[in-house]
Amino acid sequence: MIVILKQGITPQEKDKVRSFLSEKGFIVKEIVGQQDTVLGAVGKVSIDPRTVELLPGVSSVVPISKPYKLASREMKKEDTIVSVGRVRIGGNRVAVIAGPCAVENYDQIMTIAESVREAGAVMLRGGAFKPRTSPYSFQGLGEEGLRLLRAAGDAFDMPITSEVVSPSDVRMMAGYVDMFQIGARNMQNFELLKEVGKTGMPVLLKRGLSATIEEWLMAAEYLMASGTDQVVLCERGIRTFEKATRNTLDCSAIPVVQKLTHLPVIGDPSHATGLRDMVSPMSLAIVASGASGVIVEVHNAPEKAFSDGPQSLYLSQFQKLVHDIQALCPVVGKSLERIPRIIPESMSGRSAGEEASRDSLVVAFQGVRGAFSELAVRRSFDDSVSVLPCHTFADTFDAVSSGKARYAVLPVENTLGGTVYDTLDLLAMHPELTIVGEQQVRVMHNLIVHPGTEMGSIRKVYSHPQGLQQCKAFLDKELPDAERVSYFDTAGAVEHLASSDDMSEAAIAGAPAAAYYGMEVLRQGIETDASNYTRFYILAREENAEVYRSQAKLDKAALSFSVSDEPGALMDILRMIAGRGVNMKKLESRPIPGKPWEYLFFVEIQLPEDKAGFDALMDEIREKAVSFRVLGLYASVIE
Numbered sequence: 073m074i075v076i077l078k079q080g081i082t083p084q085e086k087d088k089v090r091s092f093l094s095e096k097g098f099i100v101k102e103i104v105g106q107q108d109t110v111l112g113a114v115g116k117v118s119i120d121p122r123t124v125e126l127l128p129g130v131s132s133v134v135p136i137s138k139p140y141k142l143a144s145r146e147m148k149k150e151d152t153i154v155s156v157g158r159v160r161i162g163g164n165r166v167a168v169i170a171g172p173c174a175v176e177n178y179d180q181i182m183t184i185a186e187s188v189r190e191a192g193a194v195m196l197r198g199g200a201f202k203p204r205t206s207p208y209s210f211q212g213l214g215e216e217g218l219r220l221l222r223a224a225g226d227a228f229d230m231p232i233t234s235e236v237v238s239p240s241d242v243r244m245m246a247g248y249v250d251m252f253q254i255g256a257r258n259m260q261n262f263e264l265l266k267e268v269g270k271t272g273m274p275v276l277l278k279r280g281l282s283a284t285i286e287e288w289l290m291a292a293e294y295l296m297a298s299g300t301d302q303v304v305l306c307e308r309g310i311r312t313f314e315k316a317t318r319n320t321l322d323c324s325a326i327p328v329v330q331k332l333t334h335l336p337v338i339g340d341p342s343h344a345t346g347l348r349d350m351v352s353p354m355s356l357a358i359v360a361s362g363a364s365g366v367i368v369e370v371h372n373a374p375e376k377a378f379s380d381g382p383q384s385l386y387l388s389q390f391q392k393l394v395h396d397i398q399a400l401c402p403v404v405g406k407s408l409e410r411i412p413r414i415i416p417e418s419m420s421g422r423s424a425g426e427e428a429s430r431d432s433l434v435v436a437f438q439g440v441r442g443a444f445s446e447l448a449v450r451r452s453f454d455d456s457v458s459v460l461p462c463h464t465f466a467d468t469f470d471a472v473s474s475g476k477a478r479y480a481v482l483p484v485e486n487t488l489g490g491t492v493y494d495t496l497d498l499l500a501m502h503p504e505l506t507i508v509g510e511q512q513v514r515v516m517h518n519l520i521v522h523p524g525t526e527m528g529s530i531r532k533v534y535s536h537p538q539g540l541q542q543c544k545a546f547l548d549k550e551l552p553d554a555e556r557v558s559y560f561d562t563a564g565a566v567e568h569l570a571s572s573d574d575m576s577e578a579a580i581a582g583a584p585a586a587a588y589y590g591m592e593v594l595r596q597g598i599e600t601d602a603s604n605y606t607r608f609y610i611l612a613r614e615e616n617a618e619v620y621r622s623q624a625k626l627d628k629a630a631l632s633f634s635v636s637d638e639p640g641a642l643m644d645i646l647r648m649i650a651g652r653g654v655n656m657k658k659l660e661s662r663p664i665p666g667k668p669w670e671y672l673f674f675v676e677i678q679l680p681e682d683k684a685g686f687d688a689l690m691d692e693i694r695e696k697a698v699s700f701r702v703l704g705l706y707a708s709v710i711e
């Protein structure tokens with residue numbers, strides 16, 4: 073049953089309700105939602121719900137109709153986000169997990185780990201204990217395989233997952249893996265589920281070969297009842313009469329499961345199809361079905377793989393797949409998960425005057441709390457950083473320039489609105505700052521209201537003019553009579569909403585703003601064009617650049633230069649870039665303040681592998697240009 077607690081319940085009253093339920097023999101879990109706090113009570117016992125309803129601090133008691141309780145949506149309305157190391161699975165993220173079927177040797181796993189990480193995978197897979205159909209097939213390297221997988225995960229900064237097949241291995245494996253994998257053949261190995269659940273660690277639970285959705289969710293319930301709430305479900309194809317593929321991918325299970333449970337569900341196109349050519353299209357089908365990720369088998373030499381070679385992608389195929397998934401994400405309201413960076417305090421001492429928090433590193437952004445820029449900060453750094461919201465772009469530059477903040481995250485380009493010139497102009501005025509990274513955030517607009525407000529009672533809608541414009545079709549159709557009020561920014565509109573008692577007001581902004589100000593998302597993704605992305609630069613003073621840059625493979629550079637006023641001056645420089653086979657990604661020109669009709673050019677290029685070639689190109693441009701500056705080297709968004 074679900075025990076819904078009153079908003080003003082005291083900690084003592086809550087403890088009393090918990091003890092009452094535990095003494096009756098229930099397993100009790102507290103679930104803090106956006107609206108209420110509830111206690112989930114599950115167990116073999118049954119009691120009259122009224123005895124619980126009468127306890128002080130209890131609002132109501134609702135029975136759960138499904139046989140799975142802790143896993144059910146009835147128990148928890150919000151999506152569970154499973155954290156595996158710094159990677160998050162669930163909600164509006166799409167996490168790509170990749171690696172070989174089995175760990176074979178050091179070189180193999182290192183090569184694959186490096187490549188899949190570079191292509192955009194956030195977690196590494198690799199079997200060490202392989203449940204094979206034939207006892208004569210390769211059974212895996214056992215503990216040695218786990219050691220190698222751990223080394224590869226550590227070397228390339230990825231959490232790892234590997235299959236556990238025996239309850240007696242659980243304790244040993246817990247020392248190596250970040251997430252257990254329960255294979256399809258073991259989905260109903262209840263002793264194994266209980267033992268794994270007891271660790272409290274994240275678990276990837278494959279769907280059994282012939283398991284119904286309910287049986288699958290009951291297996292998740294076993295894990296949860298034993299002690300973990302970090303379960304990721306994985307659809308990997310089921311047994312049908314069809315022989316063309318290894319199994320039959322049951323894509324429709326994905327939306328069905330998402331309705332029934334708050335747990336994230338991902339898909340495994342490799343074991344579902346057994347055929348390399350089917351893996352990419354089925355990965356896209358999995359993402360299109362609303363899954364929170366895919367787990368894909370990738371091998372550096374599939375024809376020599378010890379197991380599942382025919383279904384393993386070549387590295388180049390995997391790279392293309394990640395790009396395709398990224399392109400698909402906005403259509404389904406998701407964005408590709410990336411590994412946020414940790415900047416250890418110890419690696420560069422606190423800058424003088426860094427002030428917003430004494431305890432953690434400070435990152436500045438422009439806007440109020442809950443802005444899309446704050447989301448870009450959260451994606452670029454781990455949770456321990458504190459944010460410094462700044463009023464203007466110039467303030468944000470000053471914060472990082474003066475050392476008040478270690479890094480600043482500023483928008484540079486939007487897919488619909490184009491270049492953010494303020495950022496380029498301020499960069500030109502701050503030669504002490506350099507670009508160390510980039511980030512990308514999907515701008516998804518939502519209609520946000522006070523909890524309880526319904527569509528029919530909305531009279532005014534606040535947002536940034538672009539927000540109102542981008543949602544015009546929705547407003548015209550759903551709220552034709554509501555007044556549209558321009559606000560200086562989208563999150564600011566939600567801040568205003570929260571400070572007003574007028575229940576007939578609404579705002580258009582991102583979901584983080586609704587969560588931050590305790591408001592409710594009434595309609596999600598109301599913008600007309602879903603391919604609305606903003607790209608951000610991460611800026612630092614030169615002395616703090618290396619720590620950030622060192623955590624990823626740098627593949628882009630940004631330059632600025634001006635040229636003499638003569639025919640072909642710009643062309644000469646562009647020819648130098650082209651002449652070295654360097655790919656140019658962006659070109660902008662901006663007026664130079666104080667020099668009428670003279671321009672500063674901004675160029676982004678793909679960083680060539682050949683470092684000496686790049687240095688020579690920079691020297692060549694420096695020689696030819698009137699002014700020249702390397703604005704920064706950084707890793708593109710897919711790292």
Ligand code: PEP
Nearest residue numbers: 199255256257278308343
């Ligand atoms: C695997 O992931 O390597 C595997 C054996 O998968 P499944 O349990 O889905 O067959």
Ligand code: MN
Nearest residue numbers: 173369379380
């Ligand atoms: Mn396999």
